[in-house]
Amino acid sequence: MDASAQRFDAVLFLSFGGPDGPDDVMPFLENVTRGRGVPRERLEAVAEHYLHFGGVSPINRLNIEMIGALRSALADRGSELPVYFGNRNWHPLVEDTLVAMYRDGHRRIVVFPTSAWAGYSGCRQYHEDIARAVDALAAAVPASAQDPVVLRKLPHYWDQPAMVAAGADAVRRAMDELPTGDVEPRLVFTAHSVPTSADRAAGPAAEGGGRYSAQVHAASAAVADAVGARQFDQVWQSRSGPPQVPWLEPDICDHLESLAGQGVRQVVVYPVGFISDHLEVIWDLDNEAAEVAERLGLDYVRADTVGTDPRFVEMIAGLVERYADGRGDLTAMGCGDNGRICRPDCCVPVARPQAPA
Incomplete structure (x- = not known):
């Protein structure tokens, strides 16, 4: 069987992440801005936005609710695909989640990103998250014990x-x-x-x-x-x-x-x-x-965001199943395996001018 048509056996729900309490806020923001030279005073100003809400971002709770709805939608379709949760910037970090998935026996994983769009931060950075997680897995599991792993990022879905x-x-x-x-x-x-x-x-x-x-x-x-x-x-x-x-x-x-x-x-x-x-x-x-x-x-x-609207969750479930079964369009914008971007020159990162200190 063509390797691209083999069935996938798990889903990684990949998101941005957010702090769960006041002590998490600055470490989280430092993760978000790593390598960008953002002045400390700017981070402290943004931190006040989080602290206004008790240091808790709504995104983790809402993602957990969406994951629960997705699990139910998949079960209603007769699918037994387990859904795992990983983040770019805060716990559960995608690197840790992939190691856990691997140890649970999963080797072919469909990745749903919580961004529907093109662009560096909307698409290519999710590919980078996947590549970083694959590298972390290689460091965590001895080479002699490794099986091949495929993480396939789903394409853009803004127009569904x-x-x-x-x-x-x-x-x-x-x-x-x-x-x-x-x-x-x-x-x-x-x-x-x-x-x-x-x-x-x-x-x-x-x-x-x-x-x-x-x-x-x-x-x-x-x-x-x-x-x-x-x-x-x-x-x-x-x-x-x-x-x-x-x-x-x-x-x-x-x-x-x-x-x-x-x-x-x-x-x-x-x-x-x-x-x-x-x-x-x-x-x-x-x-x-x-x-x-x-x-x-x-x-x-x-107006509300789409979140757990049943039609939106059904859309995710359908997209997941199509790609898990090998029926997805591998040439679609945003789709790629193990961090490989969909086009050689697509959504290249642009150097950010550093803010004055």
Whole structure:
């Protein structure tokens, strides 16, 4: 049998990670920013965002809930694939999880990343996480005892109909929370900003890059069309780094100021770029943007992320099964084995200018 068609026997749910308490916050942020020369005072400022919520990011709890829903969806399909949890930046670290999976007898593993997008941080860095875990496994298990291991990262899934449908229903629920009126509320989509240089490097160089911002805009347009919105805006959030470095704009808070100046009175914000509530979602949107909206006199509602929406979880289960059975498209954008990227020049990392100390 062709090795690429052999069945896989486990799932690795691979995410970003987040602190579980106040003592975890600085070590976690140091992991996130390792090698980037971020000044200590900047880390301390970001740490305050986490400490505002007791030092706990919602992402770990939400990932555990999503994993539970995925296990149930797979079981309903008659699948016995076990699902393991690993993170890039905090416990359970992906390196430790892979060692545990190997010792449990798993050698062919489908990897679901909690980012749907192209780009370095949205895709290629997950390949790097996988490669680092494979290297850690080689260091943990004597070479004489090693069997070949394959970790196959699933491709981008931002355009899957179930993800669009789940997002559209989240937007409808948010619209229902607004006071009734004769004017259609303005629908605003947000995603994590990146430096414009990183966006230009997102996707194969031969195709001109920019795949990340193009995907986000297309996903926003699909959800807007599904809810029948006559117009929508697609903006960005969570920028960081030195102010002289250009990032994707406009920022959500600046955009709310602009909308108020245009006479808009009701706004629904949908964080299309996130599948669950990262700390950045609840800080940037539920605190900073909400405060700006209140100051401007806007009726403001933030729509849910797709999270454990049954259609979204079913989408993950279907994607997992298709690739586990050897039926997945191995040429799809984002797909690759053991840390090998899908295209030779795809989503190359861009050097980040260091912030002044």
